[in-house]
Amino acid sequence: MGSLIDLWPLNYTDSVVATGALLLGVAAGVLGTFAVLRGRSLVGDALAHAALPGVCVAFLVTGAKDPATLVAGAACAGIVGAFAMVGIERSTRIKPDTAIGVVLSVFFSLGIVLLTAIAAGDNANQAGLERYLFGQAAGLVEADVNLMAFLAAGSLGLVVAGFRPLKTTLFDPAYAGATGLPVRALELAMTGFLVVAVVIGLRTVGAILMVAMLVTPAVAARQFVARLALLLPLAGAVGAFVGVTGALLSSRAEVPTGPVIVLVGFTVVGLSILLAPGRGVAWRAGLLRRERRRALVDGVLLDLEIASHGGPPPTQAELALGSGRPERALRRGVRVLHARGWVKDEGGRLVLTAPGADAAHDLVARRDEWSAWLEHGWRLRLPDAREPDPRDVRGSLGSEAADRLAAFRAEAAA
Amino acid sequence: MTADDLTVIVTAGLVATACGLLGPFLVLRRQALMGDAVSHAVLPGIVATYLLLDTRAPLPVILGAGCFAVVCVLGIDALRATKLVAADAAIGLVFPALFALGVLGIQRYAAGVHLDLDSTIYGEIAFAPFRTWIFGPVEVAQSIVVNGLVALANLAFVYFVWKELKASSFDPEFSRTVRISPALLGRLLLGMVAVTAVTAFESVGAILVVTLLIVPAATAHLLTDRLVTLVGLTVAIGWICAGAGYGGALAADASIAGTMGLVAGVLFGGALFAAPKHGVLARARRRRVAQRTVAAPAPG
Numbered sequence: 001m002g003s004l005i006d007l008w009p010l011n012y013t014d015s016v017v018a019t020g021a022l023l024l025g026v027a028a029g030v031l032g033t034f035a036v037l038r039g040r041s042l043v044g045d046a047l048a049h050a051a052l053p054g055v056c057v058a059f060l061v062t063g064a065k066d067p068a069t070l071v072a073g074a075a076c077a078g079i080v081g082a083f084a085m086v087g088i089e090r091s092t093r094i095k096p097d098t099a100i101g102v103v104l105s106v107f108f109s110l111g112i113v114l115l116t117a118i119a120a121g122d123n124a125n126q127a128g129l130e131r132y133l134f135g136q137a138a139g140l141v142e143a144d145v146n147l148m149a150f151l152a153a154g155s156l157g158l159v160v161a162g163f164r165p166l167k168t169t170l171f172d173p174a175y176a177g178a179t180g181l182p183v184r185a186l187e188l189a190m191t192g193f194l195v196v197a198v199v200i201g202l203r204t205v206g207a208i209l210m211v212a213m214l215v216t217p218a219v220a221a222r223q224f225v226a227r228l229a230l231l232l233p234l235a236g237a238v239g240a241f242v243g244v245t246g247a248l249l250s251s252r253a254e255v256p257t258g259p260v261i262v263l264v265g266f267t268v269v270g271l272s273i274l275l276a277p278g279r280g281v282a283w284r285a286g287l288l289r290r291e292r293r294r295a296l297v298d299g300v301l302l303d304l305e306i307a308s309h310g311g312p313p314p315t316q317a318e319l320a321l322g323s324g325r326p327e328r329a330l331r332r333g334v335r336v337l338h339a340r341g342w343v344k345d346e347g348g349r350l351v352l353t354a355p356g357a358d359a360a361h362d363l364v365a366r367r368d369e370w371s372a373w374l375e376h377g378w379r380l381r382l383p384d385a386r387e388p389d390p391r392d393v394r395g396s397l398g399s400e401a402a403d404r405l406a407a408f409r410a411e412a413a414a
Numbered sequence: 415m416t417a418d419d420l421t422v423i424v425t426a427g428l429v430a431t432a433c434g435l436l437g438p439f440l441v442l443r444r445q446a447l448m449g450d451a452v453s454h455a456v457l458p459g460i461v462a463t464y465l466l467l468d469t470r471a472p473l474p475v476i477l478g479a480g481c482f483a484v485v486c487v488l489g490i491d492a493l494r495a496t497k498l499v500a501a502d503a504a505i506g507l508v509f510p511a512l513f514a515l516g517v518l519g520i521q522r523y524a525a526g527v528h529l530d531l532d533s534t535i536y537g538e539i540a541f542a543p544f545r546t547w548i549f550g551p552v553e554v555a556q557s558i559v560v561n562g563l564v565a566l567a568n569l570a571f572v573y574f575v576w577k578e579l580k581a582s583s584f585d586p587e588f589s590r591t592v593r594i595s596p597a598l599l600g601r602l603l604l605g606m607v608a609v610t611a612v613t614a615f616e617s618v619g620a621i622l623v624v625t626l627l628i629v630p631a632a633t634a635h636l637l638t639d640r641l642v643t644l645v646g647l648t649v650a651i652g653w654i655c656a657g658a659g660y661g662g663a664l665a666a667d668a669s670i671a672g673t674m675g676l677v678a679g680v681l682f683g684g685a686l687f688a689a690p691k692h693g694v695l696a697r698a699r700r701r702r703v704a705q706r707t708v709a710a711p712a713p714g
Contacts, residue, residue, distance in 0.1 A: 041506040042447055091694050092686060094632055101446040101628035102682060108621050109675025116669035134517060208454075212510035215503050223498060255521045259514030266511035273498050281496055 004149075005142070013138075014248060020140040020148055021247030021261075022240045024201045025217070027152040029239025030159060030232050031193035032214030033221070037170055037228075038190065041215045042097070043085065046104040047191075048198045048210035050081025052111030055132050055202070056118060065129075067144045071151075071199050078195035081107050086191075108207070135206030135258035137247040148200050155196045158189070159232065166190070167228050204247065206258035216242060216265035223276035242268055293336070298363055300325070300333030304343065304350060305360040313349040368409070369393040369402055376408035418543040421555045423660050425542045426674060428561035429614040430626050430652025435568040436607055437631030438644045442583040443600065447502070448487070449627045451509035452604055453611040453620055455486030457516030460615065465523055472560045476612050483608030486512055487601070539618045539670050557617040564613045571606050572645065575599065580641055622671040626652055629678040636682075636689040651681055 004022075008015040035044050051074035058073025059065065081103050088099040115129060131139065159166065169176040169186040177183045198210055205213050217239035218231070225231050246261030253260070274282045303323040307314040314322065320330050334350065337343040342356030352360060370390050380401055389395065394402040440449045459479030460470075467474055486508055493504035542557040572579065582589040582596035589596050607627065614623045634647035659674025666673065687694050 036503050039500055041503040093692050095444050097444050098441050098446045098632045102632050105625035106679030109672045112672030113668040120667050209510045211506045215506040219503050259517045262510045262514040
């Protein structure tokens with residue numbers, strides 16, 4: 001592990017913290033993705049809370065704060081919590097969300113009782129157990145990081161080795177079962193991944209906020225990629241970024257690490273939901289605005305073309321009256337046409353220029369092609385079920401098909 | 415039992431009553447985790463009120479925290495509405511962020527002064543007897559007055575919209591056809607949960623609020639099929655948790671809130687196995703009887 005710690009351009013303590021946060025981020029990002037995709041994000045919340053009594057019991061039994069023992073305790077408690085949750089859900093009328101809530105609050109209550117009981121005792125070693133509530137990366141030592149690395153490498157290795165069966169079970173459990181995959185075991189493994197991720201992160205992020213570390217990277221990464229093989233590494237990378245940034249910030253500012261990591265992660269998720277290309281909220285809003293504008297400009301151009309046919313070019317007021325468009329929208333459309341040089345102003349009248357007339361004719365031709373497709377498209381007997389682009393039938397179907405459409409149309413008109 | 419003991423138990427009992435009136439509906443509507451989220455999300459409101467107005471008087475705190483509860487619910491709804499985030503992931507994104515904000519606020523600006531990180535989790539119910547209001551000749555603990563009022567408000571809420579809550583919890587489709595909007599009632603319910611969470615948070619800490627909202631209701635849900643009984647049982651279980659939890663905490667010298675939660679857990683475990691109709695044992699017995707009937711059909 002020493003080599004990874006030496007890579008950072010930081011002092012030794014910060015390097016250890018950064019390495020720990022990196023491992024945590026990668027592990028939580030990759031392993032949490034499975035839970036998010038299964039729609040069980042909050043199981044991680046329950047497991048994180050459930051791990052707390054495990055830490056306390058491990059401490060009470062051994063009386064020392066050896067990281068491996070505490071981690072083992074947390075893992076055992078997490079597994080018990082997971083089985084309790086599944087058991088409650090399967091064997092009674094209690095719904096999954098209530099089962100999560102029950103396990104979460106009862107295990108955490110037990111943890112609190114044990115914590116206060118330990119604090120009331122006179123074991124001088126006990127200071128620092130409350131770090132497991134909100135996390136404290138600053139106290140990480142190399143032994144902790146080595147353990148985290150071991151766990152992270154093991155679980156990520158399992159993910160890589162079992163990628164295909166895991167993927168099948170994740171997206172289509174019924175099919176996975178039909179092909180003979182051990183679906184129950186694989187689903188259990190995914191829950192086990194959550195336990196491992198929680199155990200890795202408990203010390204750094206804390207029990208209460210660990211769920212964010214599991215959910216954040218997956219949600220952020222999902223905005224950018226849709227393939228599982230890309231999603232997992234990207235979620236790992238996002239997790240690593242969030243973890244390292246948060247851990248370093250918090251150890252500088254001397255505040256608990258968990259909240260800082262969570263807020264950094266929330267910012268990342270917010271930005272990706274807003275800006276993700278093709279999908280993000282801002283992106284879709286921009287697309288909608290451009291589409292609306294294009295429709296408006298096309299419409300105004302056609303109105304103008306039609307109005308110019310029957311007599312002298314119209315004034316803007318006449319055009320507004322004829323097209324029934326709101327004045328403001330019309331003005332905007334005309335302004336764009338002006339800017340493109342498709343329209344010029346002659347004594348208050350709007351006159352189409354030569355390029356403007358060409359554009360209008362092109363538009364009319366395209367609309368004709370689209371209505372020909374709607375009316376006669378079925379007669380083309382295309383080999384595949386393509387639906388052409390309404391704005392460009394010729395481009396999307398090929399000119400041969402477009403010519404035949406034109407022929408059908410002429411035939412119908414005759 | 416001294417007067418102070420009684421104060422603590424009554425405070426916890428009133429919190430349990432307030433939570434127990436709402437919890438069954440959260441459980442029935444599968445909104446249990448929204449209750450969890452809202453109870454966490456009020457923390458930054460408490461901190462912000464303290465930082466801005468320098469007060470911990472109940473009314474401003476409730477208003478400030480209520481704002482953040484609304485932010486939490488609306489934030490989760492907005493994330494869901496983008497259709498980019500699954501419903502449960504949205505919960506898992508929003509409430510940790512708000513809670514983290516509160517924790518950092520306490521840590522940076524208010525640590526050790528009047529707010530304490532531990533007390534937001536464990537609560538400081540042991541101090542309930544020390545903060546009192548004097549009404550004429552009687553001296554009453556603030557927590558009893560405040561939580562009592564909230565319990566009354568919840569009782570009024572449940573009483574006046576009983577029919578609507580019932581319809582929309584059990585059959586949202588029917589409820590929509592008779593013009594009772596399940597979404598609106600869900601919002602109202604979460605609003606009441608927020609108010610309850612804020613006041614209870616002050617007296618007993620986050621974890622006990624979540625526990626009392628969910629666990630007694632889940633326990634009662636295993637024991638009965640009637641809504642009235644469900645709500646009544648939930649409140650009764652809450653009071654048992656308060657009394658037994660306090661006794662246990664004194665005996666074991668442990669966190670009062672934690673022990674109350676543990677009692678709730680034990681009761682839930684008992685109901686899980688031994689509930690007359692929906693318990694694990696009863697189910698197993700029914701299955702055995704059914705198997706025997708199939709194995710040896712009635713003659714003829």
